[in-house]
Amino acid sequence: MDYSQKIEDIRNFFTSQIERLLQRIGSEFVKRGWTWDDTVLDMTGDEYTWSIAVWPPGVAASDLTSPEFVDVSFTIVEQPAREGGGEGVALGLDAHQGGHPLVRAAPYNYTPQFWIDTNQARYWDHVLDRFAEVSGIDIPEFVSEVESQISTSSPAPPPPTRHRVIPQASAAPGAPHANCAYAGYCVAFYDLGTATSPCGAGRTP
Numbered sequence: 678m679d680y681s682q683k684i685e686d687i688r689n690f691f692t693s694q695i696e697r698l699l700q701r702i703g704s705e706f707v708k709r710g711w712t713w714d715d716t717v718l719d720m721t722g723d724e725y726t727w728s729i730a731v732w733p734p735g736v737a738a739s740d741l742t743s744p745e746f747v748d749v750s751f752t753i754v755e756q757p758a759r760e761g762g763g764e765g766v767a768l769g770l771d772a773h774q775g776g777h778p779l780v781r782a783a784p785y786n787y788t789p790q791f792w793i794d795t796n797q798a799r800y801w802d803h804v805l806d807r808f809a810e811v812s813g814i815d816i817p818e819f820v821s822e823v824e825s826q827i828s829t830s831s832p833a834p835p836p837p838t839r840h841r842v843i844p845q846a847s848a849a850p851g852a853p854h855a856n857c858a859y860a861g862y863c864v865a866f867y868d869l870g871t872a873t874s875p876c877g878a879g880r881t882p
Contacts, residue, residue: 680757680764683795687753687766687804688725695727695751698770698812702749703729705820710734725753733827744775747823751811754783756792765792766804768811772823779826780819784810 678686696717703713712732720726728750732738736745749772756765769783784807785791793803 680795683800684725684753684755684766691753691808692727694808694812699727699729699749699751702816702820703731705816706731709820709824712736712738714738720750723758724755727751747772747774747779747827749823763792764795766795766800767791767793768804768807770811770814770819772819774827780822782811782814782819 699717700715703715703717707713711734713729716729718728718730720728728748730741730746730748732743732746736743738746749770751770752768754767754769756763756767767783767785769781769786771781771783772779783791793800793807797803
């Protein structure tokens with residue numbers, strides 16, 4: 678079986694579960710006064726991606742060109758699309774506003790363990806485990822972190838000045854973390870699979 682077929686199999690197997698996860702996240706936003714139209718969008722381009730758009734309290738829901746809305750996306754991350762080679766796959770859940778990343782749930786991000794090698798004999802077991810990690814996030818905590826990162830008075834909030842790892846065995850939840858390697862600036866990060874932070878050593882906010 679070639680790589681593209683393996684990715685297609687992952688898509689077919691997880692689509693309904695991904696949609697249910699995003700629906701649960703959307704419902705949590707609604708409980709807090711946000712607006713969501715109950716729609717899960719298929720935003721597939723170079724990679725399979727599903728998204729919901731939510732608008733903060735006090736902001737009228739409008740079209741997807743509005744800078745106020747928050748996009749929460751689940752992506753089947755493909756190594757060839759990101760690195761130009763390899764046959765790895767990963768799973769990630771992200772929240773963005775105005776093009777700025779707010780929160781990310783991606784086990785082992787920025788470490789070699791991020792990629793699941795689809796050529797290994799038991800790659801499917803690893804994909805199942807990875808999905809369980811991502812889908813098992815604390816949804817209220819995830820939404821709370823999104824809320825803490827945005828300001829409804831600013832359509833394009835600046836990047837946060839500290840990187841917080843939630844949860845992290847080596848530090849209290851929410852504690853400032855010195856190392857960061859996310860696109861040149863710091864973002865909130867959910868470290869779901871490692872005991873220590875996956876950020877690049879030596880990089881500071």
